[in-house]
Amino acid sequence: MDIASTTGIGDAPPEPSPPPLIRREDYAPYPWRVPTTELRFVLGVDKTTVQAKLKVERNPHANPANVLRLNGDGLKPAGVWIDGSLANSWEMDGDDLLITLPGDAHEVSIDTQIDPAGNSQLMGLYASNGMLCTQCEAEGFRRITFFPDRPDVLSTYTVRMEGSKADFPVLLSNGNCTASGEGEDGSHWAEWHDPWPKPSYLFALVAGQLVANTDSFTTMNGRKVDLAIWVRPEDLSRTDHAMESLKRSMQWDEQAFGREYDLDVFNIVAVSDFNMGAMENKSLNIFNTKYVLADQETATDGDYDAIEGVIGHEYFHNWSGNRITCRDWFQLSLKEGFTVLRDQLFSAAMGSEPVKRIEDVRVLRSVQFPEDSGPLAHPIRPDSYREISNFYTATVYNKGAEVIRMMRTMAGEERFRRGTDLYFDRHDGEAATCEDFVTAIEDGAGLDLADFRRWYQQAGTPKVSAKLEHVGDTATLHLEQAVPATPGQPDKRPMPIPLKIALFDRKSGKHHGEQLVTLTEAQQTFSFAGFDESPVLSINRDFSAPVAIEREVADEDLVFLAANDDDPFARYEAMQDLVVGHLRGLLSGSVDAAKRDSGRAAIGEAFRAVIADGELDDLMRGELLTLPGETYLAEQMLVADPAAIRAEREGLKAWLGQSLESDLVAMHERAAAAPGGMSAEAKGARKIKTSALVFLAAGNPDLAETMAAAQYDAATTMTDRQGALMVLTSLQGPQRTHKLLDFYNRFKGNALVIDKWFALQASSLHPSVLEQVKALAGHPDFTLKNPNRVRSLYMPFTGTAQGFHAASGGGYKMIADLILELDPINPQTAARFVSPLGRWRRIEPERSALMKGELERIAAAPKLSRDTYEQVTRSLG
């Protein structure tokens, strides 16, 4: 074909065509089945050869096709065989391989060759620190070999790996090791077989110089499972917490959901170059080192909790994800939303239930709410995408979990369990849909979820306004809901919103029982008799629905709830509302100096009560003393001025630090005397020590500097050391430099701790954070090749009012430059940095124009990945 006529040479340069839009409604079953897959790897860091042998047969439930379309991504077939004979009845269609097949069943073999060391995207088979590992979800398998790379094609895998015994002494894949042996010239091989049919995204392979922490777990029906956590030799001493977490996960899933493990081995491998948190490959979970390695000296209490949560999450996927997988990627929340709920319930059961709930809501409100009110808003079950990696979002994961949690709240624990039992039973071995899940809960729990399904269809955080009226002896609650317009969804219908409420008697400080009211209409009224005096309303207790409550409420009622509410979440919420209401008033200019003082006094009174309350445990006390974050505050405003939010919030912090100075110092002293260890008491003491320093730093910087430096020097845990250093990093005294240097030298060579060193500086309140981050990007330890390092420097920075939101626009430019430089190296990680710039419509006009300008500059780049292209165009659209 004439090349000039297709490329338009001689005319204007061709517009690169946008990556295609994939639609949920276009789903069609695959015309072929692949009952078995055999893979043979000859492993090398720079060159790995892959032979794939697929048994294929026609799928009687699909429209017939004579062509077998196998997805590829950057691959060339080195040879294609059909039923053992070299074939030429194939052609390429873009990256895909099309093979014409005459009969109903064939054996298709394909040879390919890949370069793991050159794979900087970290999708498919790649090299990390000399080892080889894989990441196939969502569409990485097609970078290893040609395959129907979609979750509804399930196949039984047999994998043979061969390679240098010196370079790759350990060879792992899914299932059981069935044979192994020595080859020539120092090579060896191993064969693994996974009896459970699975989609290609759950395939995994690991080869490297690894050592294992081994243990075992005996399941409820007596199956002994060999457990191993594989790491580099120098990391072995930091794997005990992960192993304990794994055993607790296995046991909890039996008790809470009746789920038993289904193989004789379970392996976890820790990898230092990883795009996400971890991956649930069947019996061979691969983890970011961040979610495996911990000891008290190098990991914070928060890190310990995150490890327990992620180990649980990936383990729970064995049923919610692997035994029952997704029909297509639009159903991602089927496995992710449900599995997040399962990991949240697990962590709550292992630690403090109320504290875990507060932490989960904080993440939802600071990450998912902004997503839901911005240009990237999408339903938990999206309708279209260009790059599925962009939909591994807080909406699909965390809002997805909240939606299922609402079903649990409406059904009650026991009936919900009947629903999940039915789901696991009915769909075991299938690639299912969100609709299948809802129907199973409906049938098993006996709920009518007809209207509730709208939570899967409609994006946007519902706003619920609540007003309590009191006439005679009756309290009347007026509720009204509005689901805001989101991109592509201008009109919304009301959704069922389950709200736990209680009405408190002002004198006794008690209520007459919690009730669940479900708001199903746009407007509804609920009446409660038997109140001589107007009660105090506690609403959305335990955060029973992922909505924003709007109500006029007197400060004195919030102070009352902060002191008296027996629902710990509601107590936390009252504190938050008190502060949000106060700061919102100041920021909108509707509050004068006198009212500011009375607002502060109310907040100060509530804080003092929290510090003094002998009934509270310190973990909960720490939550109650946490001010609402700047993103959550910005979310309360139609158009936000980040500098003003920072100034008012810091102003309040300083006032609290000054007026509560002696209480905070005493609290710090008391906590510093508490015993160490990993008990809730010890963790609580560490938490409030740093909370005290945070307020003191704002109120009395010199005192805080001395106290933080002392805490740093006395620290025997990373929690104390990092907390102190965080405070010092935001101050401008000499201890900042001293301790940052000490920290670096002390932990040089420990990548996860050096990540903290970058992150602390990049998130600081220091006025020069922009220049500091710029300088850190040139530090010899900084590299764009490692996602943890990139995220540790630049993600915290996007939260800095004085850095990212610097009036000069220098912060926006820095992030846009990062995206452009990182995009060709690692598009998945690059695209994650678009959303902070995508907030431009909700920021004051001058900064807004600068942010939009940077997005336009990215959009104009000659070549963008699908990932970044999609996020930037949606953000501008």
Ligand code: ARG
């Ligand atoms: N399924 C994994 C988890 O949540 C996430 C893997 C996503 N990976 C990706 N490259 N998009 O547990």
Ligand code: ZN
């Ligand atoms: Zn997951």
